[in-house]
Amino acid sequence: MSNSNPHRFSLESFRRKLASVDALPQLCVLGVIAGVITGCLMTLFRMLLKLGAMFFMPDNDPEAFEQLTPMLRSALPLLAVTLIGGWLALHSGGSRHQIGIAHVIERLTYQQGRFPIRNWISQWWIGLVSVLGGLSAGREGPAIHLGAAASSGLGTALKLPHNSLRVLVACGTAAGISASFNTPLAGVIFAMEVVMMEYTTVGFIPVILASFMGSVISQSVFGFDPPFQKAGVEMDSFIHLPWIAASALLIGLLAGGFVRLARSASRLDILPFALRLGLVGVAVGLTAFWYPEVQGMGYDSMRLTLEGNVAVDVLMAIAIGKLILTAGAVACRVPVSIIGPILVAGGAAGALCGMVGNMLLPGVHTDPALYALIGMAAMMAAVLQAPMAALMALLELTHNPQLMLPSMLAVVVACLTARQLCGCDGFFISVTRYGMHPLQQPLMQALSRISVPAVMERNLTRTRRRLSYEQASALLDANPEWIIIERSSDDKPALAMNAAHLARWLLEHTADDVLIDAEGMFDLLEIPGERLELAPIHLQATLSEAYQCLNENPVDALYVVHGRRPDKPRISGIITRSAIERYYRYEDQSTTKNR
Template sequence: IFAMEVVMMEYTITGFMPVILASTIGALVARVVYGGERPFQLSGVELESLFDLPWIVLSALLIGLLAGLFVRVARSGNVMKRLPFPARLVLVGLLVGAVAWWYPQVQGMGYDSLGAILNDAEPLDVLLALAIGKLLLTAITVACGIPVSIIGPILVAGGAVGALCGLLGGWLLPEIAAGPELYAMLGMAAMMGAVLQAPLAALMALLELTHNPGLILPGMLAVVVAGLTSRQLCGCDGFFISVTRHGLHPLQQPLMQALSRVSVPAVMERALVRTPRRVTRAEAKALLDAKPEWVIIERSRDDKPTLALKAAALARWMLEHDENDNIDKDGRLDLLEIPGQRLELAPIHLQATLSEAFDRLNTKHVDALYVEHGHRPGKKRISGIITRDAIERYYRFSDT
């Protein structure tokens, strides 16, 4: 669900099956090698009273604001990247070292600290350091262009913020408020959902890390409130959505969404023949006997582009010229000398989607792609070609 909601940004049957298969195999291998121990051994933690719900909403509102702050700071890279990379490394090292001098818990991924938070074993000052310090240190590190994981740190920071809210709620309403462990779990999910804008992935993480289905109801409330706060009040979209056009990530654009659901074989033209550049008239006639749409002209060297000639152009030339026209001394005609539509081709694999084909057409600055499959050494296996016109006809098609 994380892969589909955050990476692929859509749910499709064709995408769901391989992702689920990969997840299942990964989980099985991990369980065989490392065992099936749960990440956090918790029991008996549940929502004891509906009076907790208003405080959960307020806590999620705070977490959403902190998530928006994290995304804003992490994306302030234009300011940080004015410094040389070694200077940024030194700056981050000094900041982390300064905070870690008093609070070493801010270092590393922090899952040990998260376990302590969920078991109510961290003092108040450590919770503050994890909630604010670890969140900002991670954001500054990302802004400096230093590769770092964010999933672990935001889970730890969210758990710390939730625990703080739970402690405050216990002080205000000691008779009815739930324990800080409940709020720590909800804060963990709410921070993940708000930063990534992935509510389902956050709820699944909450369920899988705690194995407590009783947390789904308050978890849904916390995740939704935090996500809406980050998006609507702070103006932050998902953390991994960085390249936008007209305010949308490429996979959020309706056209690219439609093209990403269809594979190349659905619209490629399969009626083609392959031939060297120079052929005899008899060979040319044999090519046309197969009734192709395109003639793929293979070149003598790999550095020369593969070309596609409209078969109709070759047939027209054969009708209009006698046997001696444009024939060289070896009795062959040059297909590059025949007037007609010729397209320069770039390769694309058979499993590609139309959105990938569209991007490749633009990046390679060509008007068509040849679809290859298999890995036979020394010779490409070409299944068909896909033109820019074919893609445009697909998304302009209407059954009305």
């Protein structure tokens, strides 16, 4: 006879395992599924870009703005902001409709990684229109939002605990970048460094699987070709290092200016949103009339830069104009994606620095292509304050490990310049406390890795406040740890009583000496012993949510709600402040030992 349990592989069992901190096999399964979903979504997004380009772009290339007539490419941004503004007015009623990477981090910080479907749908439309419409925008923002929200939506539909939703968001982020740019390792580092803001083994492994699956699906459809690969680009002498450091200093200042300009949105909010949209469209359109290279992602311009086929004035338009146009769009609350534009602007700035180096050091040959590639990494690292993600992106975009040594110096100098001289945190870090974003705080990181079912006390029973001696004795038959006392009014908090206190009281009293009323009942609240006031929390919540709930409500413990019966909520367990503190101390000790 088989001893297998028919419920062993049930969804309920899967949820319960995910609630604990060591649910690595279950998270790996979710990582694979999230990678497949995100890979398919990004394949569809890239196909839609090509489909849209078929109607008006030469060679069906969504970045061939240089081949359009000056009037057409100048009119496209105005049409784009009109379509974006109309969509936002119709579906969100205003300009504060959030999409993109900042939205992903905000939902992960304050909503445990749950996303509204309305914003997800808007991301499709705005992502396609902003790129095809010639705004200075990339496709990595849509990639991250679409992947993270779809992966999280899978967990929400399955009612998975919120600690697993956080990992699913990271999986969708990594797979989105991997599928969009064929950079699987950079996708993993970006997800952990910029979005999750932590490095854990339990988080890394499923995210790696998701990024792998996303890249496999993308490469099976579009093939693989590193966009910025060029043979022979390397630093041939250490004599270049001082000028590389000086160039990175300049790029760090440009990055700091970009972040400050992009964060000036509050000053522009006095203007009507329609006027701000018009300003963005006019600014991009006028610039594109003479310099179409500022439009779109700009990867084609970057490839020409590496080949040395871009004039100095065009490089200046990309390095400065593209930064200003992108930051201005963000400041006007036009939800464009920034990473593609800043990579290209950093590359142009680096190429200019390489040309200046040739003039200042005529005896030393300086390859502008080397400085262009280093400038890409330096700009990305400085704007995002994500040095590892920038280095990995450069490595995978170029397939040139010879660039790593000089790029490490440039990334460090640029990051320090933007942070210390310009006072800029990472572009997507908008709220800090004690110098840290909420996702970076050690306590909340540890408590977010586990959900309440893994810590709560399940051995409980519930009863009315008044009951007979026999009923009180019957409550103890199942040896409960806690007794939940229901109150007569919903506005009064439920109470939890330690069952040991009732057991001791029953041993010290008999039915004859209990003070009862005419109905033969006595009041549990009159029994000596500690009683904890309770507030509800749902079964999917993480310990960080439970901790915040305890701090926000004047209660001593929480009862865990799992669904609802026709007349009252179903209670699955109880969690106390001391249980949360015990878990955190254990986790902290385990982490210290592992170090």
